[in-house]
Amino acid sequence: PIIYVITPTFTRLVQKAELVRLSQTLMHVPSLHWIVVEDAATKTSLVTELLKQSGLQYTHLNVETPKDFKLKEGDPNWLKPRGVEQRNLALQWLRDNRELSDEGVVYFADDDNTYSLQLFQEMRFTKRVSVWPVGLVGGMRFERPLVENGKVTGFYTAWKPNRPFPMDMAGFAISLQLLLANPTAHFHLEAERGYLESSLLETLVSIEELEPKADQCRKVLIWHTRTEKPKMKQEEALQKQGLGSDITIEV
Template identity: 30%
Template sequence: MRAHWIIERVQREQRLQYGVRTPRRLIVVTPTYVRTFQALHLTSLLHTLLLVPYPLTWLVIEAAPAGDSSNDTTTLLARSGLPFLHISFPDPMPDNWADRRLTEARMRLRALRMDGVVVFADDSNVHSMELFDEAQKVKWVGAVSVGILAHSGRSGAGESELSEEAKSPVPIQGPACNSSGDLVGWHIYNPLPHTGATFVGAAKTMLRAKMEWAGFVLNSRLLWREAEGKPEWVRDLDAIGKVGEQIENPLVLLKDASFVEPLGNCGKKVLLWWLRIEARHDSKFPPGLVYETFVLIIVVLV
C-alpha cells in the first residue's frame, strides 16, 4: 500500500507542475437503458471515471418509459462514490440500431444545459485517461479519434474470408489534419467490408450519420444564449431538432464544422474505442443474481 501511496503522490506532484493548473469540471454524459449487460458496462465505466484526476459530474440518462429509473442503476451509481445525476428519459429505447442512435442523441442533449466540459462517454466504450486530459484543452468544441471495434457478423464466413477480414485496417473516426495542424477533413467509419475508414474532405458533403457522439468534446457554454464570447458559427439549441430535423451528432449543432478543434495530436492518437457488445435484446438476466453454490471445474492440460 505504501508503494501505491508513493506513486499517487508523485503523479499528483507531476500534475501540479506540468498539468492543468485550473481544471474545469467535466460533465460525463452516459445514455443507458435496462438490458442484460447494463450493469457490466456501467461498472466498467465507473471504474474508469474513478481514475480521472479532474472534478467531474457523471450524468446518467436512463430510458424509462414507465416514468421511474431502474432501482438497480440508482444503487450502482450511489455505491460508485462519484458525483452523479440520474435522470429519467420518457421514451423507450428502440431495438433497431438506427432508431436507437437517434434516441440516444436526444438523451445526450439534456447535458448541454449544465456548466462544464461535456464528454460523451457511452457505457460500453473503452476510454483512455488521455481523453480526459485532452478535454481540458477544448475552447469550444473538439474532436478525437475513435477506434471502431466492429465485426462483419458473418458467422458462416469461410477461412479465406476471415483471413482477409483480419488483414483489413481498423476503422477510425476522427479529424484529419494537414502538415500545419489545421483541420482539413474527417475519417469516417465505412461499414462496407474491408474498407476501414473513409476520408471526407472539408469541401465535400459529409455523411453525418456515420459520426459517433463519443468522438466529440464540447464546452457546454457553446450553446448558452448569453455566454460571453459565444461564437457566431453555433446554432440556437432551442431551434435544433424542430421541423423533423434529425439530431445525429454534435456537428448538427454547428453552422460551420471547420471550427472544430482536433485533439489527440491532431487525431493521430486513438483516445477511445467504440465497442458494441450486447446480448440479444430479448435476453433476460436477473439483476443482483448471486450463486450460492459453485461447481469446481478442473482442466487437465496434456
C-alpha cells in the same frame, strides 16, 4: 474546467457490467461530473445504487424514449437513433443548473464504449469543440479528422462521408459555455441515420473551428466497442421447469 460526462443508459442484461466498467474508468478522472440519464419512465434501483456507491459526483435523470422512436425486439439497432431524448435532457439540466461563467466541457460517453484516461486530459481545455479519432467504428479500424497545419481540413471516413460532421458521438467534446450560449442546440430525434451528431454540431461550429486533439488526431484513445448480447438458453429452459435463477440476485 469540470468535465460533464453525459451517458444515456437503458435496462438490459449487460447494463450493470457496462456501468461498472465505465464508472470505474471515471473514478480515475479528477474534476468530473457524471450525468446519467436512464431511458425509462422511472429511475431504477440498479442505477441509483450504483451511482451512490461510486463516490463520483453525479446527477441521475430519466426520460423514456417516445414509443414511436423506440427500437422493438428484433429491430436492427441502426433503425432508430438511440439515447437522443436522454442526451437532450442532460443538456437541459446543464442549462438550468449552470451559468455562462462556469467553466466546463461536455462529453457524450455511451455506456458500452472503452475510454482511455488520456482522452479526458485531451478534452479538458476545449475552447469550442475539440475532436479526435474513434477506434473500431464505421466499418473501419478507426475514423478520424484530417489535420493540416493544426487545422481540421476534412475527415477520414468511408460511410456517408458527405455528412456535415461525419463523426461518431465519442469523437468530440463541447465547451459548456458554447452550449449555454446556444440555448436551442440539441440532438434531433428525427435525424436521418448517421446525422445525429451533425444535427447538434451544425448549429455550434464550422469545420475550420474544430480543435484537433490526441497528437493531431493521430492517436486512438476511445474505442467504439459493443457488447455481445448474452445467450439465455439454459436460463429459459430452467425457468420453464420452475428452476429459474434467484431473481433477488442482481447481475
